Amino acid sequence: MKEEDMQTGPAQVERREECRLRLRAVEPEDAQFMYEVENDVDSWIYGDTVAPLSYEQLSTYAMTYTADPSTDGQLRLILEMRSEDGRKNCEEDVDTGIRENIHHGEAIGIVDLYGINQRHGHCFIGIYIKPTLRQMGHGREGVAQMATLARRFLNLDRICAKVVDINRRSLQFFRGCGFKECGVLSGWLKIDGERRDLHLFELDLRKTLPFGQ
Numbered sequence: 001m002k003e004e005d006m007q008t009g010p011a012q013v014e015r016r017e018e019c020r021l022r023l024r025a026v027e028p029e030d031a032q033f034m035y036e037v038e039n040d041v042d043s044w045i046y047g048d049t050v051a052p053l054s055y056e057q058l059s060t061y062a063m064t065y066t067a068d069p070s071t072d073g074q075l076r077l078i079l080e081m082r083s084e085d086g087r088k089n090c091e092e093d094v095d096t097g098i099r100e101n102i103h104h105g106e107a108i109g110i111v112d113l114y115g116i117n118q119r120h121g122h123c124f125i126g127i128y129i130k131p132t133l134r135q136m137g138h139g140r141e142g143v144a145q146m147a148t149l150a151r152r153f154l155n156l157d158r159i160c161a162k163v164v165d166i167n168r169r170s171l172q173f174f175r176g177c178g179f180k181e182c183g184v185l186s187g188w189l190k191i192d193g194e195r196r197d198l199h200l201f202e203l204d205l206r207k208t209l210p211f212g213q
Contacts, residue, residue, distance in 0.1 A: 021138060023077040023111060023145045025067055030078055031059040033107045037128050045191055046167045047126075069154060073116045077149075079109035079129070079142045108133050111146045113159075121157035123150065134169075143177050151205040158202050164189050165197040174201045 026034075038053045069075040082104055109129040116123040125146065129139045150156040161179055163170045175181070179201035187195035 020081060021079055021108075021141050021145070022082050023079055023142065023149070026062055026065045026076055026078055028059070028062045030107060031055060031062045033078070034058045034062065034110070037110055040128075040131075042131075043128070046164055046170070069113065069116045070118060074112065074114040075116065075154075076110060076112050077146065078107050079111055079138065080105055080107050108138060109142055111142045113146065113150060113154075116154065116156070118155060121155065123154075123156055123159055125159050125161050139173060140177055147203060147205060157205055159205065160203075161201040163199045163201065164191065165199060166191065171199060177203070179203045 032055070035053070035055045035058050038058065065076070066072060067075065109127065112126040113123045114126065125143065127139055127142055129142070147159055150159060159179075160182075161170075161174050163174060165171075180203070181199060182202045183200040185198040185200065188198035189196045
């Protein structure tokens with residue numbers, strides 16, 4: 001991870017002049033990408049998924065998705081790469097050294113808000129970045145953009161994240177994004193027959209985002 005990425009919180013990421021990523025609505029053609037994400041077995045251990053989803057299920061979801069957080073209590077947006085000239089952008093995974101060409105408009109991740117409660121002004125957040133593109137600052141940028149949207153357009157004050165204790169990278173990730181640990185549910189999850197703690201994090205949007213700029 002680059003030094004500047006480690007020192008940059010959500011407010012600063014949102015203001016980067018060379019923003020190469022954007023959040024957009026789910027489109028029907030995203031069904032294949034969501035199929036790959038939802039069926040990433042390696043990530044199941046950190047969540048509640050217990051069975052694979054079919055392409056047909058996700059295709060129907062993409063076709064009928066309403067993107068109405070007030071009614072549905074959730075919002076899913078696709079994180080995609082963008083470049084002004086439409087050329088490829090070359091990215092390098094800091095762990096493996098593998099370089100990958102990413103095309104303009106290519107989906108590289110998903111950011112979800114769920115449990116949205118506009119009466120009380122809070123929600124939960126989940127994020128997925130393609131494995132070969134992690135630890136490059138893309139996740140931070142996705143969280144920053146979603147946090148801005150949540151504050152400005154959904155009128156939310158707080159975003160919370162839930163992370164199991166064995167997911168070290170996610171613990172470090174949310175702390176690096178400016179989230180503060182606000183509690184631990186001891187033995188809340190059972191993974192491979194063992195009880196694991198669930199860490200709770202919150203981001204106070206009233207203090208974090210540079211509104212009015």
